[in-house]
Amino acid sequence: MGYIRIAAGAYREMVLHCMEEKPLEACGLLSGSEGTVGHCWNIRNVNQSPVSFAMDMEQVVTALQQMKQHNEQLLGIYHSHPNSYPYPSTFDIEHVAYPCSYLIVSLNRLRPRVRSYRITGGDVQHEPIWLVPS
Numbered sequence: 001m002g003y004i005r006i007a008a009g010a011y012r013e014m015v016l017h018c019m020e021e022k023p024l025e026a027c028g029l030l031s032g033s034e035g036t037v038g039h040c041w042n043i044r045n046v047n048q049s050p051v052s053f054a055m056d057m058e059q060v061v062t063a064l065q066q067m068k069q070h071n072e073q074l075l076g077i078y079h080s081h082p083n084s085y086p087y088p089s090t091f092d093i094e095h096v097a098y099p100c101s102y103l104i105v106s107l108n109r110l111r112p113r114v115r116s117y118r119i120t121g122g123d124v125q126h127e128p129i130w131l132v133p134s
Contacts, residue, residue, distance in 0.1 A: 009134035018080035030076035078103040086115040
C-alpha cells in the first residue's frame with residue numbers, strides 16, 4: 001500500500017483554505033518533487049457550491065505551467081466536504097482525471113479530518129498521509 005508525503009506547511013495551507021471557504025466546497029492542487037508535496041495551489045471553485053466543485057481551468061493551467069517551471073509534479077488534488085465524511089462521493093470517483101492522490105478535507109466536526117485515496121477504474125484505496133517538516 002502506498003502513502004502520500006506532505007510537508008506540514010502545505011498541509012496546513014490546504015486545511016486552512018478549506019476552512020476559509022466553508023460553507024462552500026474548496027478545491028486545489030498539491031505539487032512537489034521527489035515524491036513529497038511541498039506546494040498547495042488554492043483553486044477557485046467555479047460552482048460556488050456546498051456540495052460540488054469544479055476547478056477554475058485557467059487557474060489549473062497556470063498552476064500546472066508553474067509546477068513544470070519549478071520541476072515539480074502534480075502529486076494530489078484536494079477538495080473539502082463541508083458537511084459530510086472524508087470519503088469520495090460517486091461523482092468524485094467518476095470524475096478522476098489524473099493518476100495522483102485525491103485528498104478530502106471533512107469539516108463536519110469540530111476538528112477537520114483529512115483522508116487521502118488512490119482512485120483507479122472506480123476502485124477506491126485509502127492511503128496514509130505522512131506529514132514531514134516543511
